[in-house]
Amino acid sequence: MGNFTFSIALSILLLHSFALSFNSITTDKHALISFKNSITSDPNAILNTNWSQNSSVCNWIGVSCGLKHGRVTALNLSGYGLAGTVAPHLGNLTFLRYLDFSFNSFSGMLPFELSKLRRLKVMNVGVNSFTGEIPTWLGSFPQLEEIYLNNNTFLGTIPTPLFNNSMLQIANLNNNVLSGPIPHGIFNVEEIRIGNNRLSSWLPSDMCNNMSNVKLLELDNNELEGHIPSNIWKCKHLEILSLAFNAFSGNIPRAIGNTSMLLVLSLAYNNFTGIQFMILSSLCL
Ligand SMILES: *[C@@H]1O[C@H](CO)[C@@H](O)[C@H](O)[C@H]1NC(C)=O
Ligand SMILES: *[C@@H]1O[C@H](CO)[C@@H](O)[C@H](O)[C@H]1NC(C)=O
Ligand SMILES: *[C@@H]1O[C@H](CO)[C@@H](O)[C@H](O)[C@H]1NC(C)=O
Ligand SMILES: *[C@@H]1O[C@H](CO)[C@@H](O)[C@H](O)[C@H]1NC(C)=O
Ligand SMILES: *[C@@H]1O[C@H](CO)[C@@H](O)[C@H](O)[C@H]1NC(C)=O
Ligand SMILES: *[C@@H]1O[C@H](CO)[C@@H](O)[C@H](O)[C@H]1NC(C)=O
Ligand SMILES: *[C@@H]1O[C@H](CO)[C@@H](O)[C@H](O)[C@H]1NC(C)=O
Ligand SMILES: *[C@@H]1O[C@H](CO)[C@@H](O)[C@H](O)[C@H]1NC(C)=O
Ligand SMILES: *[C@@H]1O[C@H](CO)[C@@H](O)[C@H](O)[C@H]1NC(C)=O
Helix, strand or coil: CHHHHHHHHHHHHHHHHHHHHHHHHHHHHHHHHHHHHCEEECCCCHHHHHCCCCCCHHHCCCEEECCCCCCEEEEECCCCCCEECCCHHHHHCCCCCEEECCCCEEEECCCHHHHHCCCCCEEECCCCEEEEECCHHHHHCCCCCEEECCCCEEEECCCHHHHCCCCCCEEECCCCEEEECCCCCHHHCCEEECCCCEECCCCCCCCCCCCCCCCEEECCCCCCEECCCHHHHHCCCCCEEECCCCEEEECCCHHHHHCCCCCEEECCCCEECCCCHHHHHCCCC
16 A cells, blocks of 8 residues: 555656656757747858757757756857847756857847846857847856857946856956946956946946956956056956056056066056156066
C-alpha cells in the first residue's frame, strides 16, 4: 500500500518534470520564432533558411544550448545585417547567459521583458539603431560582467543602478546621446567608456576614494567641466585616462604623476591652465 502510493507519487513527479522540461524547450522555440517574426530584414537569409521549425533550436545558427538541460544559453547574431525590433518574447529565454546582437540594424527600445534574463553575463547590443533611455533594469542582472550599448542612439541620463553591480567589469556606452552627470559607481568598473556623448557636470571629487578598480576611463568628446580631482592617484589601477575634447579647466593636478599604472593620458582640447610639462614628464608615457 505504502509502496503503491509512493510509486504513484513518483510517476506523477516524473511526468511533472517531463512536462516542465518539455514546456521549457517549447518556450525557447516559441521565443526564438517570435523573435524571428519581428525581423524585417535578413539580407543573408540566415534565419529564413536555417531556423527551420523542424529542427531543434540548438542546431540553429547563432543558438547554443546547455549540455545538461538543453535550454538556450547563448544567442549570437553578431554581424548578420538584421533589422527590426526585438520581440519581448526573447525575455522567455531564461537560461540565456550570452546575448550578442552587435553590428546589426536593430531599432526601437530594448523591451522590458529582457529584464527576465536573470542569468545574463554578457549583453552586447553595440552598433545598432536602438534608442530610448538606457533602461534601469539593466542594473538588475546579478551576474552581468560585460555590457555594450555603444554606437546606438541611447539618450537621457545614465541610470545610477546600472553600476550597482560588483560583477560588472566592462561597460561601453560610447557614441550615444547620453547627457547629464557621470553616475557614481562607474569607478568600480574596470573598463568604462562613455566617450562621444553629451555628458555635462564634473568628475566626482571622491571618484578615486573607494577601492576604485577602474583601469580604463574614456570620457572624451563630452561637455564635462571642472577640475581633475587631485586625489586621482588613488585610482591605483588606472592605465588609460582619456578626457580630451571637453571643457575641463584649472591645473592638471601634479598627483596625476603618482598614478603608477598610467600608460595613456589624453587631455587635449580642454581649458587647462598653467605649465604642464613638469607633471607630464614625470610620467613614463
Ligand atoms: C543550420 O546551420 C547549422 C550550422 O551551420 C547547421 O549545422 C544546420 O544543419 C543548419 N540547419 C538547417 C536546417 O539548415
Ligand atoms: C517540416 O516537416 C513537415 C511535416 O513534418 C514537412 O512537410 C516539411 O517539408 C518539413 N520542412 C523541412 C524544411 O524539412
Ligand atoms: C559572437 O560571435 C562573434 C563572431 O563570431 C564573436 O567575436 C563574439 O565574441 C561572440 N559574442 C559572444 C558574446 O560570445
Ligand atoms: C513569452 O513571452 C511573451 C511576451 O513577453 C508572452 O506573451 C508569452 O506568454 C510568454 N510565454 C511563453 C510560454 O511563450
Ligand atoms: C561608432 O561611432 C563612431 C562615431 O560616430 C564612428 O566613428 C565609428 O566608426 C562607429 N563604429 C562602428 C563600428 O560603426
Ligand atoms: C543596489 O544593490 C543593492 C544590493 O545589491 C540594493 O540593496 C540597492 O537597493 C541597489 N540600489 C539601487 C539604486 O538599485
Ligand atoms: C564612497 O563611499 C562612501 C561611503 O561608503 C559613499 O557615500 C560614496 O558615495 C562613495 N563614493 C564613490 C565615488 O563611490
Ligand atoms: C575656455 O576658457 C575661456 C576663457 O575663460 C572661455 O572663454 C571658453 O569658453 C572656455 N572654453 C571652453 C570649451 O570651456
Ligand atoms: C605621491 O605619492 C607619495 C607617496 O606615494 C606622496 O608622498 C606624495 O605626496 C604624492 N604626491 C602627490 C602630488 O600627491
